[in-house]
Amino acid sequence: MSTELHAALREAVSDAPFDESDLRTVIDAGSRRLRRRATVRAGASALLVAALVASVAVVSGRSDTEPRPAHVVRLDLNRAQNQHLDVLASVRTTLRDPANELDHDRFEGLTTDGLVLRSRYTYHGNVTELGLLDPETGRTHWLPRPPRAPQNVVELTADQLVLFANVSERRSDLLMFDRPSETWTSIRIQPPEGIEVHTPPQLAIAPDGRFYLGHNLEDESGPMHWWSYALPEGGEGRPEPALDGESVAWEDGLQARVNNDGRVVLSSSAGERVVAEERPAGCARPADRELTDIPPTVRLAGTRPVVMYVCGDELHVMTAVYDVDRGEVIQVAGADARAADEDHVLLGADRSKRTGVYLLDLDRLTLARIGPGTYEPQTALVNGLVLWNRAGPLDDKDTYDALWKVARLPRGS
Amino acid sequence: MGRRGESEFVAFAEACRPALRRTAFLMCGDWDHAADIVQEAMIRVYVAWPRLEQDHGLRAYARRAVVSVAIEQARKRSSREVPTDQIGDRRVDDAADQLADRLLLMSALAELPARQRACVVLRFYEDLGVEAVAEALGCRTGTVKSQTARGLEALRAAYARHGGELVVRPGVPAEAKEVTP
Numbered sequence: 163m164s165t166e167l168h169a170a171l172r173e174a175v176s177d178a179p180f181d182e183s184d185l186r187t188v189i190d191a192g193s194r195r196l197r198r199r200a201t202v203r204a205g206a207s208a209l210l211v212a213a214l215v216a217s218v219a220v221v222s223g224r225s226d227t228e229p230r231p232a233h234v235v236r237l238d239l240n241r242a243q244n245q246h247l248d249v250l251a252s253v254r255t256t257l258r259d260p261a262n263e264l265d266h267d268r269f270e271g272l273t274t275d276g277l278v279l280r281s282r283y284t285y286h287g288n289v290t291e292l293g294l295l296d297p298e299t300g301r302t303h304w305l306p307r308p309p310r311a312p313q314n315v316v317e318l319t320a321d322q323l324v325l326f327a328n329v330s331e332r333r334s335d336l337l338m339f340d341r342p343s344e345t346w347t348s349i350r351i352q353p354p355e356g357i358e359v360h361t362p363p364q365l366a367i368a369p370d371g372r373f374y375l376g377h378n379l380e381d382e383s384g385p386m387h388w389w390s391y392a393l394p395e396g397g398e399g400r401p402e403p404a405l406d407g408e409s410v411a412w413e414d415g416l417q418a419r420v421n422n423d424g425r426v427v428l429s430s431s432a433g434e435r436v437v438a439e440e441r442p443a444g445c446a447r448p449a450d451r452e453l454t455d456i457p458p459t460v461r462l463a464g465t466r467p468v469v470m471y472v473c474g475d476e477l478h479v480m481t482a483v484y485d486v487d488r489g490e491v492i493q494v495a496g497a498d499a500r501a502a503d504e505d506h507v508l509l510g511a512d513r514s515k516r517t518g519v520y521l522l523d524l525d526r527l528t529l530a531r532i533g534p535g536t537y538e539p540q541t542a543l544v545n546g547l548v549l550w551n552r553a554g555p556l557d558d559k560d561t562y563d564a565l566w567k568v569a570r571l572p573r574g575s
Numbered sequence: 576m577g578r579r580g581e582s583e584f585v586a587f588a589e590a591c592r593p594a595l596r597r598t599a600f601l602m603c604g605d606w607d608h609a610a611d612i613v614q615e616a617m618i619r620v621y622v623a624w625p626r627l628e629q630d631h632g633l634r635a636y637a638r639r640a641v642v643s644v645a646i647e648q649a650r651k652r653s654s655r656e657v658p659t660d661q662i663g664d665r666r667v668d669d670a671a672d673q674l675a676d677r678l679l680l681m682s683a684l685a686e687l688p689a690r691q692r693a694c695v696v697l698r699f700y701e702d703l704g705v706e707a708v709a710e711a712l713g714c715r716t717g718t719v720k721s722q723t724a725r726g727l728e729a730l731r732a733a734y735a736r737h738g739g740e741l742v743v744r745p746g747v748p749a750e751a752k753e754v755t756p
Binding site for chain 2: 164165166167168170171172173174175178179181182183185187188189191192193195196260262263264449475537538539559562564
């Protein structure tokens with residue numbers, strides 16, 4: 163028996179029963195929802211009057227309690243110059259029949275000692291291989307076979323590679339590869355119940371040595387919830403309610419947090435600084451929060467929190483870099499932060515008129531376009547190297563074609 | 576919403592609701608549940624109505640709302656749905672074969688995770704291009720391709736388990752095309 167999918171789908175709906183639902187019900191329910199929102203907004207406006215006293219502020223200098231207005235520097239994608247980077251290494255995956263092929267060869271990330279984590283998957287045989295490619299020589303050192311196929315990079319250092327394998331909704335594994343001894347350790351992680359498995363997790367090993375997992379819950383649209391796990395024990399997660407509702411990043415003893423309202427906090431062992439009290443001007447949360455409210459995400463460029471906001475009902479994106487020492491907020495509308503190092507942020511613009519991958523130099527406050535828009539999530543900026551990707555020339559509705567590239571940042575950039 | 580806006584909304588909803596309900600049915604496998612999905616989606620469209628662009632933007636938003644509601648509700652359901660047995664009036668001589676075909680299709684669709692199912696339905700029922708599906712699901716085109724591929728693989732495996740074969744006609748239109756009521 164042979165069945166053609168298009169025809170079968172159409173046949174399945176060819177005799178829909180009579181629809182007895184009433185549009186009046188829709189209009190009544192919609193009107194009630196609008197009235198409820200208007201009431202909530204009226205209450206929120208009263209609170210906003212008080213909040214405006216603080217305005218967008220940067221806490222800087224000697225006192226952590228005396229905010230001063232931040233100087234906003236807006237950089238325009240349209241004014242960015244094209245910059246050619248000499249590509250050290252590249253890899254390409256082309257699938258002419260993506261419905262029947264899933265093989266890939268791609269770059270996953272960069273190690274702190276300047277190597278490229280490469281993954282290769284062969285669908286027939288279900289084989290995943292991982293290797294470390296030296297971009298200077300082009301040679302790949304293939305590692306012993308990992309215990310499972312990882313989906314996420316957590317940390318890539320000169321000592322170890324930490325990867326995350328989401329095996330099922332009831333089980334995940336943290337895969338740790340010890341580079342000197344070339345051995346894999348698999349740590350079983352019990353995922354919390356009720357997590358939204360279709361949205362990407364936030365993963366990090368914090369300075370306290372614990373593995374942190376941030377996830378949305380199924381019944382909630384926006385706020386992130388956090389759990390931490392002892393290493394190397396793994397097992398059940400410990401809820402971290404102090405971080406709930408926030409995107410969090412850790413780096414070199416610093417912690418940056420941002421919540422849905424745009425409150426950005428930078429913490430270290432020396433104390434806590436409120437870097438911003440609210441979202442940037444022109445970047446309100448969408449009115450239709452059930453459908454389109456997407457929480458901001460944070461990463462660190464050295465000591466600078468880099469926050470990506472999704473703004474308004476049009477869902478345009480904005481990246482804001484909070485330079486506490488200079489008392490500046492650097493804003494780039496239409497681009498979202500994909501990676502950052504001490505002095506740079508890698509930005510992607512997918513929806514603006516100038517789609518592309520952009521390099522923001524935080525010292526010179528310049529923006530350069532280094533290529534067309536990114537295609538897959540793998541991007542990195544580490545130790546003077548940049549990893550990005552783009553659609554290949556053959557990519558179309560029937561063919562998957564993607565290229566991953568690694569280049570060295572120009573000296574002085 | 577003023578009277579004019581409301582009358583325009585009613586006209587829009589009346590025109591596109593049957594097609595949205597068919598898409599929702601393929602997403603959930605139950606006509607009553609599909610009507611509930613479309614109702615919730617249309618409430619969201621009503622709330623957003625004054626802000627929406629006319630023409631293409633309206634249908635795209637409504638489709639996105641249906642897919643979002645269907646995926647949300649699929650995640651909340653503790654067990655997979657049972658394929659519908661509502662096949663309507665048919666001639667006796669072809670009813671048995673068609674019922675078997677339909678049950679197999681709906682069973683196979685029910686085994687797919689919600690996003691894979693959405694990709695298959697939007698690509699092969701609504702005939703949407705990869706970009707339009709990515710817009711409806713709020714994800715990247717690469718994700719649509721991989722989710723669609725995995726969905727098709729799972730469907731083929733389900734058909735093979737029952738001694739059948741699923742084939743896909745080549746040449747899915749690249750441009751977004753509405754399925755008219």
